[in-house]
Amino acid sequence: MQLQRLLSITRKAVDEYRMIQEGDHIAVGISGGKDSLTLLYALHGLKRFYPKHFELSAVTVDLGFPDFDLEPVRALCADLQVPYRIVDSDIYHILFDLRRESNPCSLCAKMRKGALNQAVKEMGCNKVAYGHHMDDIIETMLLSLIFEGRFHSFSPKTYLDRMDLTVIRPLMFLGEADIVGFQNKYQLPAAEKKCPVDGYTKRQYAKELVLTLNQEHPGARERMFRAVLSGNIQGWPERFPNTHRKKQPE
Template identity: 60%
Template sequence: MTLQKVLSRVRQAVEDYHMIEEGDRIAVGISGGKDSLTLLLALNELRKFYPQKFSIYAVTVDLGFQNLDLNEIRALCASHEIPYTVVETSIAKIVFEDRRENNPCSLCAKMRKGALNDAIKDLGCNKIAYAHHEDDVVETMMLSLFYEGRLHTFSPVTHLDKTGLTVIRPLIYMREAEVIGFVNKYQVPVVKSPCPADGHTKREYIKELLQQIHRENPGVRDRIFTAIQRGNMEGWSDYFGSH
């Protein structure tokens, strides 16, 4: 997928849900994975011509795993003149050694978000961009349905009252396969997650289940996504309600 196509999807999501305003300082949470790096490059390109002027800052929370190499990401940010902050933490040790959590993802996510939000406020940012794409939206809704018994997923724009930050998700109109196509085409330096729990989660089960359903019913993920947009879920009806 070309950068122009990625830009088109990102700009459409930004405009449909009013994600960016004049003077925004936007932190992009960089895990090193394909999604966050695609988002960073797309927003960097968008800011060059978008009518509302905004600035971006890349931020990585280093969980403390020994084998995480961020040098290529540092080089990528430097080549695009994007300020890059790495927040050093001991989250991995706390979760896997001290606490020996049976469900490590929940505690890790909570601690990671806390460290990320503190760093973002120190940078003077008012917004944070998360790299959730269309597949993430659908998978989260299915997780909620299967394991919580409710119809719920994250919204395109979320205001965090406790921190005063606003979360935006500009990749929601992109499919995961398109993200993969983009990083392969442009040889984006993706860093594999060193987390031992990576790929062994309920989300991974839901992802595989949806792939199976999609093979038997092509287009089902897109139809679920449209149902989410039209289903009066919090934050999603803003766009359809105004058209």
């Protein structure tokens, strides 16, 4: 996928859900993976021509996995001239050494987001951008249906009143395959995954389920995504689908 297409699809999400306002300071949550690095490229490129001016920073919560190398990410941020902060934590030690969690994902996410949001506020940012994409939204919807008995997925834009912080997801119209293509074309320095339960989670089950459904019923993936967009999910912001301009950046 070309950078120009990435910027166009990202702007579509930003415009239709009014994710960015004049004077925003947005922190990109960098996990070190392909999704968050693609998001960094997208917002860095958007910043050059978007009519509403905003500042951009980046932050990583280092979970403490052994041999987790963030130096390539640090170098990328320096090259893009994006201020970058790494927050050290003992999350890995707490989850796997002290508590010996067999299903650590929920607690890990809660602890990671807490540390991330605190750092974002300390950096003077009013918004934090996550690298969730279309497939993440579909998988979350399926997990909610199967394990919670409700039709739900995370929102494109969420205001956290206790933190006075807004979460945005500008990659929501991009599929994971698009991001893999962008990663390969631009050789993103994605860090190697270190989590010992990676590939053995409910999220992985949902990913494989979506793949199977789409193979057996071509187009099912896109139909599920449209169902989420039109599902009147509680907490989702209003969508303005005609606000996206088709003019491409120079």
